[in-house]
Amino acid sequence: MEPLIQLDNIRAAYDKNVVLNQVNLTVHSNDFIGIIGPNGGGKTTLLKVILNLIQPLSGRIIKSDKVNIGYLPQVNTIDKQFPVTIKDVVLSGRFATDKWWKRANKEQLIRVDELLEFIGLDRSHNVPIGELSGGQMQRVFLCRALISNPNLLILDEPNTYVDKTFEANLYNLLGELNEQMAILLVSHDVGTISSMVKTIACVNGGLHYHPSNKITNEILQSYNCPIELVSHGHVPHRVLKHHGHE
Amino acid sequence: MNELLELFSFAFFRNALLAALLSSIIAGIIGSYIVARRNVFISSGITHASFGGMGIAYYLGFPPFLGAGIFAVLSALGIEWSSSKAGIREDSSIAILWSLGMAIGILFVFLTPGYTPNLMGFLFGDILTVKVTDLIWLAGTAMLCIILISLYYQAIVTVAFDADFAKVSGLPVQTIKYISAALVSIAIVLSIKVMGIILVLSLFTIPAAAANLYAKNLNKVMIGAVLISVVGSLSGLLIAYFLDLPSGATIIFTLTVLFVVLKMIKLIR
Numbered sequence: 023m024e025p026l027i028q029l030d031n032i033r034a035a036y037d038k039n040v041v042l043n044q045v046n047l048t049v050h051s052n053d054f055i056g057i058i059g060p061n062g063g064g065k066t067t068l069l070k071v072i073l074n075l076i077q078p079l080s081g082r083i084i085k086s087d088k089v090n091i092g093y094l095p096q097v098n099t100i101d102k103q104f105p106v107t108i109k110d111v112v113l114s115g116r117f118a119t120d121k122w123w124k125r126a127n128k129e130q131l132i133r134v135d136e137l138l139e140f141i142g143l144d145r146s147h148n149v150p151i152g153e154l155s156g157g158q159m160q161r162v163f164l165c166r167a168l169i170s171n172p173n174l175l176i177l178d179e180p181n182t183y184v185d186k187t188f189e190a191n192l193y194n195l196l197g198e199l200n201e202q203m204a205i206l207l208v209s210h211d212v213g214t215i216s217s218m219v220k221t222i223a224c225v226n227g228g229l230h231y232h233p234s235n236k237i238t239n240e241i242l243q244s245y246n247c248p249i250e251l252v253s254h255g256h257v258p259h260r261v262l263k264h265h266g267h268e
Numbered sequence: 269m270n271e272l273l274e275l276f277s278f279a280f281f282r283n284a285l286l287a288a289l290l291s292s293i294i295a296g297i298i299g300s301y302i303v304a305r306r307n308v309f310i311s312s313g314i315t316h317a318s319f320g321g322m323g324i325a326y327y328l329g330f331p332p333f334l335g336a337g338i339f340a341v342l343s344a345l346g347i348e349w350s351s352s353k354a355g356i357r358e359d360s361s362i363a364i365l366w367s368l369g370m371a372i373g374i375l376f377v378f379l380t381p382g383y384t385p386n387l388m389g390f391l392f393g394d395i396l397t398v399k400v401t402d403l404i405w406l407a408g409t410a411m412l413c414i415i416l417i418s419l420y421y422q423a424i425v426t427v428a429f430d431a432d433f434a435k436v437s438g439l440p441v442q443t444i445k446y447i448s449a450a451l452v453s454i455a456i457v458l459s460i461k462v463m464g465i466i467l468v469l470s471l472f473t474i475p476a477a478a479a480n481l482y483a484k485n486l487n488k489v490m491i492g493a494v495l496i497s498v499v500g501s502l503s504g505l506l507i508a509y510f511l512d513l514p515s516g517a518t519i520i521f522t523l524t525v526l527f528v529v530l531k532m533i534k535l536i537r
Contacts (some may be wrong), residue, residue, distance in 0.1 A: 073436045093436045104429050105304055105480060105489045114426040117437040122423040122444070152482040166433075 025050050026089045026204055027072060028175050032081035036067045040079070045229040051173060054200045056206045056219035056235070059247055063226035065208050069178055072206070088130075090118060090204075092172030094163050096179050102152045108162050109134055109147040115166035130169065137165035157188055164192075176200060176206045181214065195220050211236070280396055287398040287462045287500040290406035293469065296454045296494030297413045299472035300479065300509035301448065305428050305488055308473055310347055313362035314453050315342035317369030322390065323376030332428045333461050336372055339369060343348065348449045373511050393464030393494075393517050395505070405458055413455070415492065424448070463472065467516045471497055474523040500526050 025048045032045040041064040049055065059065050069085065070076045073093060092115070112134045113126055138144045156174040160180060167175060177196075181189055196205060197218055207214045216222065222232040230245035235262060275281050302311050321339025325332045343365045351358035374531030417424065427434045427444045435441045459468045479492030511518075 073432075075432055075435060091436060093429070093433060095433060099432070100430060101306070105483060105486050106425060106429050107485050110422070110425060111429070111484060114422065114429065114433075115437070117423065117434065117439050122439050123420065126422065148484060195368075253448055 026086050028084040030082040032071060032078045034067050034078040035069050041067045043228055047223060047231065048227055049204055051204055053204045054220040056150060056215040056222045057205050057206060057225055058212045058222060059225035064146035065223055065225050068225055069176060069208060072191050080210040089174055090170060092167035092170060092175045094167045094180055097156055097160050105150060107150055108143060111151055111162055112137060112165045112169055119179045129220055137168060140167060145150040172203055174204045181209060181211055198256045283398045283507060286403055287395055287406060288496060288505055290410045291459050291462050292492050292497035292501055293410040294413055294455045295471040296475055296497050297417055297478040297490050298452055300486060300490040300493045302452065302472060303476040305479060310364055311452060311472055312469055313366040314340050314344050314469035315392065315456050315468055317365045318457055320369035323373030327376040327380045329515060333457060337457045340457045341450050342455040343369060344449040345446060348445055389467055391464050393462050393467055393516055395462050398462055402461060409455055409458055421487060423505045425456060464516050464533060467519055470520045470523055474527050478527045479529055481534045496526055
């Protein structure tokens, strides 16, 4: 199986602070990797390196010719007052495969209709994005990421604004999408994602790859990844650290 | 009514109307782009920095607006470069270039022996003395704006709306930003010649902000802004003629009144 992306001994900085050191990661075509870690640990920097938005200080990124990335950024980085309709936002995702001078073709317009119908916004083509809720906006950006039929979907904190009812839908959907594409999912909510991802990468300065979705506080601590593990699923309680002396 | 017809028989007035019309098209399109990208401060910076080029041109004795044009393009590219590559915060680099340009301008105007250029003309323009060559330049720029925006609308919106996403998609984001920065500065300088600094700022900002109240998509904002600035500048020009007032100032008033009326209608609905 050919890897889509290989990070080889990456060292990267953000605003001159070195946040990533000796990072190695290989993404294969049907991976579903959850990227977790504390704030400031380098999750976003790792994504920016993979997305070519920042150049690493050293190390190599090897990308397969076939890789086509669909990207869902954090919604709070978007200017919500920009005058643009939902339809045009979704359509703008086509530039992942289209050249910049290309005009949209009929199939792409039909695909926009299908995607918007799928997320329940099919009557809202000409609604400006400023009128959407955070969750709706996130769904629209998911459509934008999907319109070019990517084989690697990268999601940055997709569950921040999504309402609880759609959250379950989103995770089911990601499970289905994973049959056709690799997924990298950054999340602070470890408990939720661990139930659906296949493997986990803990990012805190370095990267520890955990080749399973079963993770415990002990493993997290051994990975130097101090985050609170919140358990979901059958047992509705938080798994907290032991009290008493450390 | 007869007086109005008589007015149109004057070549200077027909030229002024045409200049107002063409500047409105340029300002409507470019201004909407500037307002959507929240770059109004950049256009103010470019507008003022161009004064430096004008001062040097006076001193060296070549056409002032050529100097202004070169300075405007350089400062636009400088702002884009210093914030994306040199790591200087954008608002800081705008303020630096803004004041530096004005300082250079004042210095060279001061050094120019025995000649005081018409500074009021720079502030408020002289639309009633527009020449045919100016009109040709304005028409060419208006055409260029219309062609670029209709051919590459989708790519331009994609970059303006979410530059990071556009980069990930492989769009030539930096090139598109440089081209649009250069076009913005050329549009601004040509309009300064007709309208003056003060009116350029209002013509590039007020109609776009007004159209933004109603339009849902950037192309509709652009069309709305062009219409609003045509109405505002033509009526301002007529008011200036009949009441014998400075045209730049009356156009700013009519544009502002239009904005307030549109905003009130929006509030009432």
